[in-house]
Amino acid sequence: xxxxxxxxxxxxxxxxxxxxxxxxxxxxxxxxxxxxxxxxxxxxxxxxxxxxxxxxxxxxxxxxxxxxxxxxxxxxxxxxxxxxxxxxxxxxxxxxxxxxxxxxxxxxxxxxxxxxxxxxxxxxxxxxxxxxxxxxxxxxxxxxxxxxxxxxxxxxxxxxxxxxxxxxxxxxxxxxxxxxxxxxxxxxxxxxxxxxxxxxxxxxxxxxxxxxxxxxxxxxxxxxxxxxxxxxxxxxxxxxxxxxxxxxxxxxxxxxxxxxxxxxxxxxxxxxxxxxxxxxxxxxxxxxxxxxxxxxxxxxxxxxxxxxxxxxxxxxxxxxxxxxxxxxxxxxxxxxxxxx
Amino acid sequence: xxxxxxxxxxxxxxxxxxxxxxxxxxxxxxxxxxxxxxxxxxxxxxxxxxxxxxxxxxxxxxxxxxxxxxxxxxxxxxxxxxxxxxxxxxxxxxxxxxxxxxxxxxxxxxxxxxxxxxxxxxxxxxxxxxxxxxxxxxxxxxxxxxxxxxxxxxxxxxxxxxxxxxxxxxxxxxxxxxxxxxxxxxxxxxxxxxxxxxxxxxxxxxxxxxxxxxxxxxxxxxxxxxxxxxxxxxxxxxxxxxxxxxxxxxxxxxxxxxxxxxxxxxxxxxxxxxxxxxxxxxxxxxxxxxxxxxxxxxxxxxxxxxxxxxxxxxxxxxxxxxxxxxxxxxxxxxxxxxxx
DNA sequence: CTGAAAGCGCTTACAG
DNA sequence: CTGAAAGCGCTTACAG
Numbered sequence: 185x186x187x188x189x190x191x192x193x194x195x196x197x198x199x200x201x202x203x204x205x206x207x208x209x210x211x212x213x214x215x216x217x218x219x220x221x222x223x224x225x226x227x228x229x230x231x232x233x234x235x236x237x238x239x240x241x242x243x244x245x246x247x248x249x250x251x252x253x254x255x256x257x258x259x260x261x262x263x264x265x266x267x268x269x270x271x272x273x274x275x276x277x278x279x280x281x282x283x284x285x286x287x288x289x290x291x292x293x294x295x296x297x298x299x300x301x302x303x304x305x306x307x308x309x310x311x312x313x314x315x316x317x318x319x320x321x322x323x324x325x326x327x328x329x330x331x332x333x334x335x336x337x338x339x340x341x342x343x344x345x346x347x348x349x350x351x352x353x354x355x356x357x358x359x360x361x362x363x364x365x366x367x368x369x370x371x372x373x374x375x376x377x378x379x380x381x382x383x384x385x386x387x388x389x390x391x392x393x394x395x396x397x398x399x400x401x402x403x404x405x406x407x408x409x410x411x412x413x414x415x416x417x418x419x420x421x422x423x424x425x426x427x428x429x430x431x432x433x434x435x436x437x438x439x440x441x442x443x444x445x446x447x448x449x450x451x452x453x454x455x456x457x458x459x460x461x462x463x464x465x466x467x468x469x470x471x472x473x474x475x476x477x478x479x480x481x482x483x484x485x486x487x488x489x490x491x492x493x494x495x496x497x498x499x500x501x502x503x504x505x506x507x508x509x510x511x512x513x514x515x516x517x518x519x520x521x522x523x524x
Numbered sequence: 525x526x527x528x529x530x531x532x533x534x535x536x537x538x539x540x541x542x543x544x545x546x547x548x549x550x551x552x553x554x555x556x557x558x559x560x561x562x563x564x565x566x567x568x569x570x571x572x573x574x575x576x577x578x579x580x581x582x583x584x585x586x587x588x589x590x591x592x593x594x595x596x597x598x599x600x601x602x603x604x605x606x607x608x609x610x611x612x613x614x615x616x617x618x619x620x621x622x623x624x625x626x627x628x629x630x631x632x633x634x635x636x637x638x639x640x641x642x643x644x645x646x647x648x649x650x651x652x653x654x655x656x657x658x659x660x661x662x663x664x665x666x667x668x669x670x671x672x673x674x675x676x677x678x679x680x681x682x683x684x685x686x687x688x689x690x691x692x693x694x695x696x697x698x699x700x701x702x703x704x705x706x707x708x709x710x711x712x713x714x715x716x717x718x719x720x721x722x723x724x725x726x727x728x729x730x731x732x733x734x735x736x737x738x739x740x741x742x743x744x745x746x747x748x749x750x751x752x753x754x755x756x757x758x759x760x761x762x763x764x765x766x767x768x769x770x771x772x773x774x775x776x777x778x779x780x781x782x783x784x785x786x787x788x789x790x791x792x793x794x795x796x797x798x799x800x801x802x803x804x805x806x807x808x809x810x811x812x813x814x815x816x817x818x819x820x821x822x823x824x825x826x827x828x829x830x831x832x833x834x835x836x837x838x839x840x841x842x843x844x845x846x847x848x849x850x851x852x853x854x855x856x857x858x859x860x861x862x863x864x
Numbered sequence: 865c866t867g868a869a870a871g872c873g874c875t876t877a878c879a880g
Numbered sequence: 881c882t883g884a885a886a887g888c889g890c891t892t893a894c895a896g
Contacts, residue, residue, distance in 0.1 A: 210865060212866085239892090418813070473758070473784060528874095540881085571874065577873080
């Protein structure tokens with residue numbers, strides 16, 4: 185079943201059928217009705233490949249999500265889709281694995297879907313530096329900063345990782361904890377010029393919290409570098425507690441890791457927060473269902489989504505300069521930290 | 525940058541470029557090298573729309589996943605992708621929302637991607653009955669039964685929901701529990717002929733477990749119908765405990781609901797398993813990180829994936845009759861049930 | 865308002 | 881082994 189069949193059955197030419205299908209105004213009511221009737225009765229749906237091959241000016245906004253299992257992104261995505269729909273555009277969502285290159289995907293999408301704009305949920309700066317200049321449409325990077333990238337068509341909305349992390353760590357320090365372990369991803373040693381990835385930024389926040397309070401912090405001994413997963417958190421907690429059994433608190437750079445850490449602490453016969461206090465990061469739903477409820481830094485998922493879409497739509501309307509926005513986070517005290 | 529540009533730059537015709545790009549054998553080594561060199565230096569990637577518009581005989585297998593947030597599916601998907609890759613095919617994954625119609629998607633995909641076959645991760649029988657006869661390629665439905673559907677090109681691999689659920693409920697009954705609440709999805713009253721959805725099958729299992737042990741079960745009073753989510757589980761547990769505070773055990777038809785129930789029980793000042801025992805279903809990773817660890821029915825995710833792909837590949841090779849396979853489940857005792 | 869025709873970027877018989 | 885050409889199913893100026 186193609187547009188040709190619809191044309192034959194309705195007695196109109198394919199061009200007219202196409203116009204009806206795309207809601208063009210310059211068609212007679214009679215033609216519209218007759219064609220739509222045929223479409224309905226045949227259940228015809230146009231071939232997207234053919235359509236995109238030629239079409240310019242779609243109403244699509246592509247959303248590229250890095251990590252189908254990322255619960256924070258899942259939450260942001262939901263709101264992003266709703267906002268896009270509310271703006272009378274259609275969202276085309278592409279899920280990528282953690283390791284996939286989102287910019288390559290974006291390049292493919294610009295060629296094949298020709299979207300009005302692209303929302304990136306998560307992204308790796310290295311990938312952008314490599315090839316982002318090949319994508320010309322307005323884009324917005326949600327949840328990680330994009331200002332240093334310096335692309336005129338790339339805006340960003342994010343939480344301040346350094347400050348958020350400083351707050352989390354500060355929460356522990358201010359509760360009297362001095363021996364604190366940090367579970368995060370790869371961050372090597374932090375150098376001020378090269379604060380690339382999220383783990384590095386959050387580690388910088390930890391150090392800042394310590395420095396400001398005159399508490400020593402040894403990134404080598406007090407840090408475990410693991411994957412952002414429950415299992416990673418489990419391993420990280422064990423590693424740190426093995427190394428220093430006197431640790432009284434752990435900060436996990438993501439709630440999923442904190443959930444793993446919670447279990448690891450229990451498996452060592454210790455309790456949260458009586459023996460070990462625990463803070464996570466992100467504020468995913470999951471963290472409010474654990475026993476005890478997780479203390480965490482809640483990123484404003486809805487606000488990230490809303491501003492991301494607003495900024496993007498704005499850029500699509502009339503090309504403006506890229507904007508880089510920081511949205512506030514919130515410390516959730518939960519039940520997993522105790523004062524000592 | 526199109527195939528035409530590559531043709532011009534390499535000095536060959538577009539047809540030859542196309543053959544090289546698609547790995548056809550009938551090209552001279554010289555042509556292949558020169559063309560590949562140009563492709564490499566330009567970073568050219570063919571337009572998928574144009575490619576799919578004409579191409580027959582792709583090496584793609586489509587995977588349609590219902591529910592991006594379904595952790596069981598996430599696990600199955602991972603293995604499914606690996607198996608497809610191992611068979612030297614490429615997996616094209618489509619994520620759908622819970623409410624989206626997977627069969628409509630399949631119809632679109634068959635037209636636009638022309639895949640060798642389709643794997644459905646989850647599916648609604650109603651959707652299949654409606655329109656599945658429009659998809660002609662071999663398909664396999666993973667995690668829900670497809671035998672009663674009776675399509676010659678639709679195989680299935682699943683866990684026996686009735687028996688699995690009977691086992692979960694039996695575990696509680698055999699531990700001495702008599703007042704057991706069941707948290708599930710919509711299931712109305714079970715009628716033997718119309719056991720359509722998963723909730724109904726699992727409810728049937730519960731009733732079977734009771735019947736066989738001579739324990740009365742009142743589906744109206746002992747059942748809460750909620751969404752398959754943590755929040756749903758939270759509400760369901762509260763509903764049941766409000767109605768009958770003497771309940772000593774809960775069975776949640778999915779681990780995500782059990783996680784919500786766990787929190788609800790705690791919020792009522794009760795403990796698992798001392799005051800209320802709890803069993804889930806699915807065996808997602810999450811359930812082994814809760815405190816206490818969840819008792820559950822573990823579905824064999826890897827095996828579901830492996831057999832699903834094997835069966836599909838087999839159908840693709842030489843068309844055979846549809847097969848409907850049941851893979852075993854496993855009771856995980858966890859730490860959330862106590863004997864009374 | 866409608867039709868006829870060109871063209872999107874590929875693939876694929878068909879010749880040679 | 882390679883090229884020229886038809887065609888996949890649409891959209892979109894261009895006439896009328």
